[in-house]
Amino acid sequence: MARIGNMEFFLDPNRCIGCQSCVAACSECDTHRGHSMIHLQYVERTISVQTVPVVCMHCDSPTCAEVCPADAIKRTDDGVVQTARKPRCIACNNCVLACPFGVPKMQTEFSLMMKCDMCYDRSSVGLKPMCTSVCPSGALYYGTREEIEHLRPRSEPINTFQFGEQTITTKVNMMVPRDAGVQHVDVLSAMEESPVGNAAMLDSVFDDM
Template identity: 60%
Template sequence: MKETMFIDPQRCIGCRSCVAACRECSTHKGYSMIFVDNIDRRESTATMPTVCMHCVEPTCALVCPADAIKVSEDGVVMSALKPRCLDCRNCVNACPFGVPKYNTEMHLQMKCDMCFDRTSEGLKPMCASVCPTGAISFGSYEQIVPLRRTKPVNAHTFGEQSVETNVYLMLPTDAENVEVDGCGVFEGRIAVDEESDGQESWMDELAGETNKSNEF
């Protein structure tokens, strides 16, 4: 993959321009495939933008019973082939990054395909072209990295499993990878609220494009 995405969550201001722009992509017209999640709205304004990380060995494609998810020659993990997708949601629940979305009525899975209609013509993906802060950038490694102070990393560890991706995450540290090892506590202050009933605040519901299980 010559040109790819570089995601820098610390630059994300949660404006959701990317979410709006993503709907314009011709390969999934009208539906946004990008996520901007609040880490914990009560404690922080921090947001986490998530696009498909385009894994080198995509779990979503391997767990697909219909063999519907194909990887392009450039390593872009595509949306499920429409004639094949059985709407079983295996990919939705298997993806370590929580990326694929599904729609029961249309019997369809869709996901970020790096705006294949644009990138295959040398244009930037919609999200990268509208992001005002550079939280989502698109270009070659040689182009982007010298412009940034942060460290590009494409290795992620989920418990025992390491996942190599074609999309880079920009780290404000010298760490070699991002380790996800549990429910998570943010800066020692945010723990999962024991009293929480799992409900989102009204603002999250308003901003959200999907429910928690990624139905759009």
């Protein structure tokens, strides 16, 4: 199997403009053709235009795989957590409920869990995942660490997430402000927070005008 090499996935939800290009492109992927695996999450549609593109973060210790009673979810040698193996998946929904990022999708009519596999047919041979090849705002970026540091000198990729007492490290990186000095993204810190991303972005756009 070809190697992904030094190419990495960088996720920057704050740059998402909600155009749905990633959703359309995702369904073109050969490993799950016709089924879009990316989530374009509307955060609070009534008060905000903020959207969050969510791909599989490819955890180093994937909770979805561990809680699978059928042992159907496997991680490749290069760290990509694959969609459920078709002969094994028993459609119990455990992975969907256990994933800390809310990624897997249950295809009830097929009795099969499907999820983002970083377009393994493409990334395993050195091509970009479909979503990153069409994202116009750079919310989804696939490239080398040197490229992303050159492009976004004020940002820093981190891959550590905190969920209560549980720390999860991932293959996919999230872009955070370099000067914030954070070691991880504390997801539960957003429990009581309102959407901010695009509101902040629109403010800055209007300030520039």
